[in-house]
Amino acid sequence: xxxxxQTPRNRITKTGKRIMLECSQxxxxxRMYWYRQDPGLGLRLIYYSFDVKDINKGEISDGYSVSxxxxxxxxxxxxxxxxxxxxxxxxxxxxxxTGYGYTFGSGTRLTVV
Amino acid sequence: xxxxxxxxxxxxxxxxxxxxxxxxxxDRVSQxxxxxxxxxxxxxxxxxxxxxxxxxxxxxxxxxLNKASQYVSLLIRDSQPSDSATYLCAALRAGxxxxxxxxxxQGTILTVHP
Numbered sequence: 001x002x003x004x005x006q007t008p009r010n011r012i013t014k015t016g017k018r019i020m021l022e023c024s025q026x027x028x029x030x031r032m033y034w035y036r037q038d039p040g041l042g043l044r045l046i047y048y049s050f051d052v053k054d055i056n057k058g059e060i061s062d063g064y065s066v067s068x069x070x071x072x073x074x075x076x077x078x079x080x081x082x083x084x085x086x087x088x089x090x091x092x093x094x095x096x097x098t099g100y101g102y103t104f105g106s107g108t109r110l111t112v113v
Numbered sequence: 114x115x116x117x118x119x120x121x122x123x124x125x126x127x128x129x130x131x132x133x134x135x136x137x138x139x140d141r142v143s144q145x146x147x148x149x150x151x152x153x154x155x156x157x158x159x160x161x162x163x164x165x166x167x168x169x170x171x172x173x174x175x176x177x178l179n180k181a182s183q184y185v186s187l188l189i190r191d192s193q194p195s196d197s198a199t200y201l202c203a204a205l206r207a208g209x210x211x212x213x214x215x216x217x218x219q220g221t222i223l224t225v226h227p
Contacts, residue, residue, distance in 0.1 A: 041219060042201065042218055042219035043201065094215075099145060101147050101162050102157075104156040104157050107154075
């Protein structure tokens, strides 16, 4: 099994629908992140969590919310999806013991129509 | 000014040549830097990290850091078609409440042609 697992891998949803993207990890890392990737814009941080009780907004949090259900699980929700949220979404984990380099999940390709 | 900037390319090199990828950063408190490789539609994969001024070599890859110039580079020797990918540069802030977050550049597309 992958160290960082994202579900679903692909999703098509309609404008206005609520959708949840899930991330789970087996690395035992406290730190988890959600990024979105758009062509030409690189990876942009949506939310991050340094432990179960610590959740912080990133640079583009509007329209998104998160839940850290346990050390291993960090979910991203789109409350009311809109077409410009169509993107590739990545979950990542990091650990001070390994120099803070991220381990990424395989990504969720989300299309909002 | 973006915190981490890369030339988006595309950079095209012949097989066997040296590919040179460059990155500049604006935040002087950044202390650690990472290079990720990302194949189309796949997740980024960490290939190099560098924390100190100078060069760090790992196989065909060499990372170079110059903190005075706020410049990071990645050299790929003996480039292979399988090196064709997008390369992402990332910087880690040294302190404050955001310590541990990486800031990414927009990526450089590298194409190695036979």
